Amino acid sequence: MEFKLSEEHLAVREAAKDFAETRLLEGVIERDNNRVHPTEQVKEMGALGFMGIMTSPQYGGSGMDTLSYALAIEEIAKIDASAAVIMSAHNSLCLWAIEAYGTEEQKHKYLSPLAKGLALGCFCLSEPEAGSDATMQRTTAIDKGDHYLLNGVKNWITNGGQSEYQLVIAQTDPEKKHRGINALIIEKNWQGVTIGPKEDKLGIRSSDTHAINYTDVKVPKANRLGADGFGFKLAMQILEGGRIGIAAQALGIAAGAYERSVAYAQERKAFGKPIAEHQAIAFKLADMAVDIEAARMLVYRAAFLKDQKQDYGYASAMAKLKASEVAMKHTIEAVQIHGGNGYVKEYHVERMMRDAKITQIYEGTSEIHKIILARNILKGELALPL
Amino acid sequence: MKILVCISHVPDTTSKINFVEGDTQFDTQGVQYIINPNDEFGLTRAMWFKEKNGASVDVINVGGPETEATLRKALAIGADNAIRVNTPAKEAIQVAKEIVSVIQQNQYDLIIAGRESIDYNGGMVPGMIAALTGMNYLNNCIGLEIDANLATAIREMDGGKETVTAPLPLVIGAQKGLVEESDLRIPNMRGIMMARKKPLTVMEPQEMSEQVTSVSFEKPAPKGDVKLIDPENIDELIALLHNEAKVI
Amino acid sequence: MSVVIYAESEKGQLKKIALELASYGKAIAAELQTELVAVTINCENNESLGEYGVDKVLTVEHQGAFNAQQYATIIAEAARSQSVAVAVVSSSADSRFLAPLLAIQLEAGYVSNVVATPISTSPFQVKRSVFTNKAFNISEINTEVKLIGLSKNAFGLHPHPTTATVSSFEASSNTSTMEVQSVDQASDSVTIADAEIVVSGGRGLKGPENWHLIENLASTLGAATACSKPVSDMGWRPHSEHVGQTGKPVASNLYIAIGVSGAIQHLAGINASKVKVVINSDPEAPFFKAADYGIVGDAFEVVPKMIEKFKAFQAENA
Numbered sequence: 024m025e026f027k028l029s030e031e032h033l034a035v036r037e038a039a040k041d042f043a044e045t046r047l048l049e050g051v052i053e054r055d056n057n058r059v060h061p062t063e064q065v066k067e068m069g070a071l072g073f074m075g076i077m078t079s080p081q082y083g084g085s086g087m088d089t090l091s092y093a094l095a096i097e098e099i100a101k102i103d104a105s106a107a108v109i110m111s112a113h114n115s116l117c118l119w120a121i122e123a124y125g126t127e128e129q130k131h132k133y134l135s136p137l138a139k140g141l142a143l144g145c146f147c148l149s150e151p152e153a154g155s156d157a158t159m160q161r162t163t164a165i166d167k168g169d170h171y172l173l174n175g176v177k178n179w180i181t182n183g184g185q186s187e188y189q190l191v192i193a194q195t196d197p198e199k200k201h202r203g204i205n206a207l208i209i210e211k212n213w214q215g216v217t218i219g220p221k222e223d224k225l226g227i228r229s230s231d232t233h234a235i236n237y238t239d240v241k242v243p244k245a246n247r248l249g250a251d252g253f254g255f256k257l258a259m260q261i262l263e264g265g266r267i268g269i270a271a272q273a274l275g276i277a278a279g280a281y282e283r284s285v286a287y288a289q290e291r292k293a294f295g296k297p298i299a300e301h302q303a304i305a306f307k308l309a310d311m312a313v314d315i316e317a318a319r320m321l322v323y324r325a326a327f328l329k330d331q332k333q334d335y336g337y338a339s340a341m342a343k344l345k346a347s348e349v350a351m352k353h354t355i356e357a358v359q360i361h362g363g364n365g366y367v368k369e370y371h372v373e374r375m376m377r378d379a380k381i382t383q384i385y386e387g388t389s390e391i392h393k394i395i396l397a398r399n400i401l402k403g404e405l406a407l408p409l
Numbered sequence: 410m411k412i413l414v415c416i417s418h419v420p421d422t423t424s425k426i427n428f429v430e431g432d433t434q435f436d437t438q439g440v441q442y443i444i445n446p447n448d449e450f451g452l453t454r455a456m457w458f459k460e461k462n463g464a465s466v467d468v469i470n471v472g473g474p475e476t477e478a479t480l481r482k483a484l485a486i487g488a489d490n491a492i493r494v495n496t497p498a499k500e501a502i503q504v505a506k507e508i509v510s511v512i513q514q515n516q517y518d519l520i521i522a523g524r525e526s527i528d529y530n531g532g533m534v535p536g537m538i539a540a541l542t543g544m545n546y547l548n549n550c551i552g553l554e555i556d557a558n559l560a561t562a563i564r565e566m567d568g569g570k571e572t573v574t575a576p577l578p579l580v581i582g583a584q585k586g587l588v589e590e591s592d593l594r595i596p597n598m599r600g601i602m603m604a605r606k607k608p609l610t611v612m613e614p615q616e617m618s619e620q621v622t623s624v625s626f627e628k629p630a631p632k633g634d635v636k637l638i639d640p641e642n643i644d645e646l647i648a649l650l651h652n653e654a655k656v657i
Numbered sequence: 658m659s660v661v662i663y664a665e666s667e668k669g670q671l672k673k674i675a676l677e678l679a680s681y682g683k684a685i686a687a688e689l690q691t692e693l694v695a696v697t698i699n700c701e702n703n704e705s706l707g708e709y710g711v712d713k714v715l716t717v718e719h720q721g722a723f724n725a726q727q728y729a730t731i732i733a734e735a736a737r738s739q740s741v742a743v744a745v746v747s748s749s750a751d752s753r754f755l756a757p758l759l760a761i762q763l764e765a766g767y768v769s770n771v772v773a774t775p776i777s778t779s780p781f782q783v784k785r786s787v788f789t790n791k792a793f794n795i796s797e798i799n800t801e802v803k804l805i806g807l808s809k810n811a812f813g814l815h816p817h818p819t820t821a822t823v824s825s826f827e828a829s830s831n832t833s834t835m836e837v838q839s840v841d842q843a844s845d846s847v848t849i850a851d852a853e854i855v856v857s858g859g860r861g862l863k864g865p866e867n868w869h870l871i872e873n874l875a876s877t878l879g880a881a882t883a884c885s886k887p888v889s890d891m892g893w894r895p896h897s898e899h900v901g902q903t904g905k906p907v908a909s910n911l912y913i914a915i916g917v918s919g920a921i922q923h924l925a926g927i928n929a930s931k932v933k934v935v936i937n938s939d940p941e942a943p944f945f946k947a948a949d950y951g952i953v954g955d956a957f958e959v960v961p962k963m964i965e966k967f968k969a970f971q972a973e974n975a
Contacts, residue, residue, distance in 0.1 A: 030477075030481060031601055035598065035601060038485075070597065072597045072598025086602060422922045502760070528787065529788075533756075533757040533767060536755075539758065540758045540761035545835050546725065546758070548750075548753065551896075565750070566750050566751065567750045567751070567850035568848030569841050572837070575835040575836075576834050582754075584903075585899070585903050590886075620800050621766040621768055622796065625795045626787070626795070627792065628793075635945045635949065636949065636951070637951050637952070638950060640953070643962050643963055643966040644966060646950060646963075654949065656910045656911040
C-alpha cells in the first residue's frame with residue numbers, strides 16, 4: 024500500500040492551488056455578496072484544462088484521472104467553493120455522461136466545446152416536487168416520431184443560467200416507470216427553453232443556480248443520450264461519479280477553513296500568547312486535522328477505485344457523507360476559532376460555513392447516502408474490500 | 410533562436426526559515442519549493458519568444474533529484490528540454506561553471522537567469538556565466554526584444570533605466586518587469602501531461618574546488634515589541650525618531 | 658598586498674556609499690596591516706576619500722557610458738597592479754552588475770550582501786545576509802583574492818583622516834559590442850537605493866489619486882517613495898517602486914510604511930532598514946510586529962499631521 028501522489032498529481036494540485044490563490048481569491052467575497060458568477064475565471068479554468076479534466080484529449084479534454092480531478096476541486100474549493108461546484112457539475116454531471124454514452128456525433132458537437140471550456144454544461148434532474156429521486160419525473164419527453172416534445176420544470180440547476188448545453192432527464196413512457204425515462208441534450212437557445220430567475224442562496228452564492236422551464240421544446244431524436252429508456256440508469260451512474268466531485272469540494276471547504284484557522288490561531292493572541300497555545304483552541308485544531316485527513320483518504324480512495332475501473336458507488340457514498348459532515352462541523356469550528364472576526368466576511372470562514380451546508384444536501388442528502396450505505400451493509404458488504 | 414533558462418529550485422516566499430544540524434543546513438521540513446521568481450519571469454519571457462519567434466527553450470538546474478519537480482513544471486509551462494546537473498548547488502561559481510559546460514556543448518543565442526535567487530540572494534550566476542563564456546551581459550533586465558542577431562534590452566538602474574543594444578549571444582539577469590506578475594503562467598493540464606514525455610537529461614558534475622564554503626547559519630536576534638504612538642501625538646513620534654532612533 | 662575598493666561616483670562626485678566602502682575597507686586594511694586603495698572612474702573629488710582612510714586613489718578616465726564589462730576589466734587591472742588581497746564593492750545596481758565579472762577576472766571567491774567586517778581574516782570568514790534578510794550565513798572564502806559585496810548601510814561612515822595620494826591609472830583598452838542607446842534617469846527625486854529615508858504606500862491608500870500624501874511626506878523628509886507589491890501590480894505605481902522579495906530591497910535608515918499590511922515578502926525586503934515606522938488603521942496588520950514605532954490610525958488624517966509636524970521640527974532644527 025503506497026500513500027504517495029505521483030509527480031503529475033502533485034503538479035495538478037500545485038497548478039490548481041496557484042490558480043485558486045492568484046485568480047480566485049481576489050474578489051471571492053464580493054462575488055459571494057453580489058451573487059456574481061466567476062465567468063472570467065471559469066474561462067481561464069477552461070484554458071488551463073480544468074473544464075475537461077477527465078475527458079479524452081481526442082475531444083479536447085485533458086485526459087487526466089479522477090484523482091487529479093479530486094485534487095484540483097479540493098484546491099479550488101479551499102478558496103472558492105462556488106468555482107469548485109461549477110467545475111464539478113460541469114465535469115461529473117454533464118461531460119462524463121456524454122463521453123461515456125454519447126454517439127461520435129454528439130461528442131464532436133457537444134463534448135468537444137464543453138471539454139475545451141468554450142461552453143458550460145449542466146445536468147437537469149431535480150424537480151420542484153422531486154429532489155434527486157429520479158423515479159418521479161414529471162418532466163415529459165413525448166415521442167413524436169422524429170423528435171421528442173419536452174415539457175416541464177427543472178429546479179436548482181447548478182450552472183443553469185450559464186450553460187449552453189443541458190443534460191435533461193425526462194419521462195417518455197410513464198407506463199414503463201423508471202424504464203421509460205430518457206436523457207436528452209438540450210441547447211439553451213432552443214425555442215421553449217426559459218431560464219428562471221437566479222436563486223438567492225445561503226451559500227455557494229456565486230455559482231449560478233436556476234430553475235429551467237421547458238415548453239414544447241422539440242428535441243431531435245439524435246439528441247437522446249444512450250438507448251431508449253436508459254435515462255434513469257444513466258442518472259444513477261452520473262450521481263455516483265458526481266459524489267466524488269462534491270466530496271472533494273466539501274473536503275476543500277473543510278481544509279481551507281482549517282488552514283485559515285491554523286494561521287489565525289498562531290497570529291491572534293489572547294492572555295499573552297497565541298490562541299493556538301490555549302488548549303481549548305489546540306484541541307479544536309487537532310480534531311479538525313484528524314477529521315479532514317480521514318475524509319481526504321475516503322475521497323482519494325473513491326477516486327482511485329473509479330480510476331481502477333472498480334465498483335466505487337459504496338466508496339463514493341462514504342466519501343461524500345463523511346466529507347460533507349466534516350465540512351459542516353469544522354467550518355462552524357473555524358468561525359468559533361476566529362471569534363468575532365469569524366463572523367465578519369473579511370475573514371472568509373463565515374462564507375465557508377455557509378458554503379459547507381449545501382454539500383450535505385445536493386447530489387444526494389446525507390440521509391440518502393446513509394440509506395445507500397445501509398443497503399450495502401445489509402447486503403453483507405460490511406467494509407470496503409482492499 | 411535557442412534559449413537556455415537557468416532555474417533555481419527555492420523555498421516558497423512564505424517559508425519559515427530554520428536551520429538544522431548545528432545550524433549548518435537549511436531545514437527543508439514542511440517547505441514548499443518553487444521556481445525562483447526571478448527565473449520564472451525569465452522563463453515566461455522565453456515562452457513568448459517561443460510562441461512568437463519559434464525559439465526553442467531549454468531549462469537547466471544544478472541540483473539533486475528533488476529538484477526535478479521544479480524542472481517538470483518548467484516543461485509543463487512549455488520548455489522543450491530540461492537538463493539537471495546532478496550535484497547539490499553549493500556556491501554560485503560552481504553552478505555557473507556547470508551551466509557553462511552545458512552551454513559549451515550547445516549553441517545558445519540567449520541565456521536567461523534570474524538576477525538573484527530568493528534563497529541565497531547572491532546575484533552572481535548570470536554574470537559569472539557571461540564572464541566565463543565571454544558573452545555580453547545585462548543585469549536587472551526589465552525589457553528585451555530581439556531582432557535578427559541584435560538584442561535591445563532595458564536595464565533597471567538605481568533611480569532610472571537605460572536601453573542597451575547587444576549582439577547575441579547574450580546573458581541576461583531577469584527580474585520583474587521583464588514580464589509582469591500577471592503574465593506568469595500556471596501550467597495547464599495538457600502541459601502537465603506532455604511534460605512527462607519531454608526529455609529531462611541528467612548530467613554528471615565536474616570536479617572542482619570550492620571557492621566559498623558555507624560555515625553556518627544564524628537567525629537575526631528577535632525584535633522588541635513595537636512602540637505604539639497615539640495618532641494625536643505626532644510630536645512624540647518625532648521626538649523618538651530624533652532622540653531615541655536618531656534617524657532624523 | 659592591499660585592500661582595494663571600487664569607489665563609485667556620479668557626475669564626477671563620490672557617492673555616499675563610496676565613503677561607507679572606504680570606512681569598511683579601512684577596517685579590513687587595518688586588520689591586515691596593509692594599504693587601502695580606492696579605484697575611481699571619472700571622479701573629480703578623489704581627495705575626499707582620504708578622510709575615510711584611503712591611502713591611495715587610482716583614478717581612471719573612461720570614455721562613454723557605464724559598461725559593466727569594461728568597468729570590471731578596469732577595476733581588475735587596477736586591483737592587480739596593487740597586488741590586491743581583498744577587493745570590496747558596494748551593493749548598488751552597477752556594482753552588483755559588475756562584481757561577478759570582476760570575481761571571474763580576479764579569480765576571487767565572491768561573497769555579496771556582507772553585513773559586517775570579517776569575523777576572521779585567517780581563515781577568511783564573513784557574515785552575509787541570506788533568505789532576503791531572514792537569516793545570516795557565515796561564509797569562508799578559500800581563494801587567494803577575496804571579493805566582498807558590502808550591504809548598504811551595514812557599516813556606516815567612520816572618518817579616519819589620512820592624505821590620499823591620487824594618481825591616474827591607465828587601463829588597457831577594452832572594447833564592447835554593447836551600446837547604450839538611451840538613459841532615462843529620474844533627475845529630481847531620490848532613489849530607493851540611495852535614500853536615507855523611504856516612505857512607502859500600500860493598498861490602504863485606496864488609489865493612485867491619494868499618492869500626493871506619500872509624495873508630500875517624502876519630499877518633506879527628502880525621502881524616496883516606494884510601494885507594496887499589490888500597489889504596483891494594480892498599476893497605481895511603477896514597478897520600479899515595488900519593494901519586497903521580488904522587488905527592490907530597502908536598507909535605509911528610516912522606513913515609513915503607510916497603509917501597508919506587511920506581507921512576509923514585503924517585510925523581508927525592507928528588513929535591512931534600521932528603523933521602521935508603520936501607520937495603519939488595522940491594529941492586526943502584521944507590519945506592527947516588524948516595526949519599531951507604530952501608529953494605529955487613518956493615513957488620511959495622520960499623514961497630513963506628520964507633514965506639518967515634520968516641517969515644524971525642521972524649522973526648529975534648521
